[in-house]
Amino acid sequence: MISFLGAITALVLAYFFYGKFIERFFGADDNKITPAIRLEDGVDFIPMPTWKMFTIQFLNIAGLGPIFGAILGAMYGPMSYIWIVLGCIFMGTVHDYFSGMLSIRNNGASLPEIVGKYLGPAFQNFLRVFTVLLLIFVGVAFVTGPAGLLKDLTGGGMQWWLYGIFAYYLMATLLPINKIIGKIYPLFGAALLIMAVSIAGMMIFKSASGSFHLNEISFSQMTNMHANPGKNILYPMMFIVISCGAISGFHSTQSPMMARCMKKESYGRPVFYGAMIAEGIVAIIWATAAMNFFGGVNGLNSTMLSGHNPAWVVNEICNSWLGKVGAVFAIVGVIACPITTGDTAFRSARLTIADMFHFKQKSLKSRLIVSIPLFAVGFLLSQLEFSTIWKYLGLSNQILSMIMLWTAAMYLAKQGKNHLLLSIPACFMTAICFTYILVAPFNNGGIAIDTNIGYSIGIAIAFAAFGLFEHSIKKKIKTPKLNIR
Template sequence: MYTFIGAIVALILGFVFYGKFIERFFGADDANPTPAIKKADGVDFSPMPTWKVFTIQFLNIAGLGPIFGAILGAMYGPMAYLWIVFGCIFMGATHDYFSGMLSIRHGGASIPEIVGKYLGKGFQNFLRVFTLLLLIFVGVAFVSGPAGLLANLTGGGLSIWLYVIFAYYLVATLLPINKIIGKIYPFFGAALIIMALAIAGAMLFGRASGTVNMPELSVASFANWHHHPAENILFPMMFIVISCGALSGFHSTQVPLMARTIKKESYGRYVFYGAMIAEGIVAIIWATAAMTFFGGAEGLNLTMQLDGHNPAWVVNEISIAWLGSIGAIFAIIGVIACPITTGDTAFRSARLTIADVFKFDQSTIKKRLIISIPLFAVGFLLSQLEFATIWKYLGLSNQILAVVVLWTGAMYLAKVKKPHWYLSLPAVFMTVVCVIYLLVAPLKNGGFAIDTNIGMSIGIISGIFALILFIYRAKNSVLIVQEV
């Protein structure tokens, strides 16, 4: 219980103090008109109340991420607490804030355009393709999962539900952001938060009454509790499995949507940094709930290993057991409605990314259809793949994108002559994580399965080399800026 409460308090204090520091360090200034004001078009650039922007941003970046990722991460044991708390405060929320504020400063630009400005055309072109693929895969994953669950609940065919969800996605992607997303998504975002708080309350009540035993972080828990530790190495595997809730590059693809609706720069801390902290709190709650409900990390692993259950089943069991019939409703919202709302904003971001690349006006439905129809055709074809095949690459793709965005933010700081270490050090750390994962992870998880010690050594060397190369380019960049 003390670890759980301490983690929640730490995240809140991180928002209050470190979030405020990052805001001042960046230099948010309400004297600068935001894209929502300068470029208002009633479609994508549309000022909205800050509370709405926050809840939509939270829902966009959350969905299944901080629930499923936290449950899978809890299989590694209480060490997950450290990554979620410190990763969220010093990496994830800072990553989201900088990507969001840079989008605001560049007219609501998509992340590939921002990366191109600071890291060059090579990175820009790579990220245009990479980001588009990631967004499509996220959208497809959040079609396939809910469609399968709906087919099981209703007894209907999977294909029918795929058609229904894709039809909704098309409508939500085409309409102005304040027509569907701005009206109903805040309620889903609020439901996701209420669901997490209700689970937290049930745990604390159970702990007070002596019916549950909540896990605590101790010296003895500093170990890998996963039932397949040889294939699931604590470092770097846990740092990839838990992306949403700690650090996720996918968030940088979503912030331009909100950067085009924020009224003042000072609201960025609440929308970008704050939504990530809220997601971290949700992740802490679900990681704790998964370990608590099954009697610790060992019990969770035993259930997942022997019975072959997945995180969706865990959410359903915990919600119904602790919250009864109300919990069943929340479970449906959590594993069906919320993923769908993340999926459609992924496709919307993909449409905007393509439009930004080709400078293609999106003011009319006809022009939006020119991009959307081929986009959804590709998405529907990919939805025929197995869900596991789609899902297993998302975690690594998330963190690779996060690495690029962190280096981009660091280069921005170097260009404006501010200390870059607040972003370059997290970038180094995640570079090491991603390289090691690519080298040592099993083939089925997207790695090359080489010797762990060799992979670790190469990963560390890669991180050091990346930092040296960055410092060299940053110095040249500053000199160029001075000459101009």
């Protein structure tokens, strides 16, 4: 129990201390008029209360991520604890905070436009294509899963559930953000938090009463405990499997939505930084539950290898510990939450395309012009196998986080501030992403070269990226020359 409570305490303290430091370091200023006030349009730029923005942001970035990712990551053992806690505090939170605040400072701009401003047009054009594709894939991934579960629960046809969810997606994408998202997302966000807190409460209660044993972290367990370590390499694969809860590039595509609704810059810490801390806490809870419910990491691995998946694990834990209420939470967790992630992915894709072409979105006609082709592509992709779609999401997600970290580091450099706060995490994620491409098995999107060679090349690429970044700073940030006539 000490390990579990210690991890939760570290995340909570990080919000109050490191979060405050990050806020001051960035220079949040309530004297600046935010885009929500200055550009209010009744559709995407609408001022919202802080509590509502927090729950929407939390649900946007969370969904199934900190649950399924944490369960799969727990198969590697307690090393997942280290990554979730340290990754969340020093990487995920600053990534989310800077992506949201830089959007506020740039008129609520989407991620590719922010990247273009600080890293140049080449990165901007790459991100425009990459981000839209990632968002479509996320939307599609989170429609096929719930549609399949609904088919199993109701006995209805898979295709009809796809039609129904896509119809909902279209409405949520087109309508003003305060009509559907602003009304129902806080409820689902609260349900996701209550479910996690309830699971945590049951673990603590059962452990205190002696009916359940919570294993403590020990140094001897700081190894790869996965049942198939050869195909599931601790470094870098665990760092890709656990993204939500530690650091996730997808979050940087969602933050601009709330950046367009924020009335004061000081609200950025509870909304952007705070939502990521909350997601880290949810991830720790589910990683702990998964590692202990089946009697330990080995029990979890045996369960998963016997044909079960994270959705089954969620359902089993919720029903066993929370009864009928748990069954409701399980349905919310594995059906409603992914749907709410999918619709905001499509909404973000609409905003990204609109920003790309400077196409105002106030009129319904303008929103339809962008959305209809977007959903047509999404529906075609939904016919692919779910595993084909999901395979590349994890790596794409972390490539996006890597680029966002380099973007924020460049912003700090241009502001004359110490960029190491973000360039060091950017280096780390660069090493993770390139090493994964080199050493991961073919069926996981890698090219499967020798791990020792892959590690060396991945680290070398990270150092080279840092060198290029420093060189770029010297080129872009020059000492002003005297104008001599």
